[in-house]
Amino acid sequence: MAKLSRIATFLLFSYSALAAPRVLVSGFDPFGRATTNPSWEIAQAVVKNLKAQGIDSAACLLPTSYQRSLPALEKCLDEFGESDLVISLGAGLCNVKWETRTFNRNHDKGPDNDGVSRRRQLIDPRGPKELGLRLNYQAMWCGMDAQEKKITMVSTNPDTFVCNDLAYKYSLKNPAQMFGFIHVPSESCLKKTPELLSQSISLVTKMIGLQLKANRESNINWPDFQNDARLSTSRLEVKSLERESVMSCERELIKAWSKAF
DSSP states (O other), X not given: OHHHHHHHHHHHHHHHXXXXXXXXXXXXXXXXXXXXXHHHHHHHHHHHHHHHTTOEEEEEEEOSOTTTHHHHHHHHHHHHOOOSEEEEEEEOSSSEEEEOEEESOBOOSXXXXXXXXXXXXXXXXXXXXXXXXXXXXHHHHHTOOHXXXXXXXXXXXXXXXXXXXXXXXXXXXXXXXXXXXXXXXXXXXXXXXTHHHHHHHHHHHHHHHHHHTOOOOSSSOOOOTTOOOOOOOOHHHHHHGGGSOOOHHHHHHHHHHHHTO
16 A cells, blocks of 8 residues: 555656646856856746746856855755756857766866866765766757757767856755756857857757656666666767667767767
C-alpha cells in the first residue's frame, strides 16, 4: 500500500510539473565597456514569448560577478517560487552554444564587474572536476530544423569565467534541478549579423518548449523531470552512446557532441 502511495505521489508530481511548468530564464548585465548584454535582452524576449504561450515564467538579471551572481539567481528563485526548469544565458560566440558540462575551475582573461580576477582557482576544492548539466538535448536537437541547426553549436567547453562559475556552483548545490546553460551571440556578433538576435530568441524559446515536452522514447537515459541523470562529461562515454539503438537525429547529435571534446 505504501509503495502504491509513493507511485501515486510521483505520478502526481510529474503531471503537475508538466501540466503547469514554471521556467526561470536568467541573463547577465553588461560587462566591461559594453553598454548592453545580449543574454539579458534575449532572456527578457524569451520570457515574453513563453508567457504568450501560457507558460509561467520570469526573467532574472544577474551581475557579472563571481561573488554576486549565485545569490542574485537564488533571490530571483525565492521571489518567483519553485521552478521546474532554470536556464541561464550568457554572451559567447556567434551562435547559440549549448553547454553540456561545467568546470570546477576559474581562469579568466580579466576581472569581473567587481574588479575580481581569478586565475587557476578551483571553485570548490571538495567538488568534482566537472559536472554534466541537466537538459534533454536529444529532445531539443531532434526538434530543430536544418536552418536552426546552422546557428547551433554543441559545446563541451563553457569557458572558465563568471558564467561557468555560476553554472558549476548552482549545479553542485541543486543536483536534482533541471538546469542548463546556453551561450548566445555576443554584442559584436549581433552588430555584424543583426538577424541573429531574432533567430536566437526564437530558437531558445523553442528549445525550452521542447524541453518541457520531452518524453522518454530514447534508449539513452537523457536528463528529464523524472530522473536525476546528467549529461556525460567524457568523450569516451559519449562515443559509446553511438552503439545504442538510437534515432538518426539522435545519432547526429551524439556525433556533433563527441567532436566537441
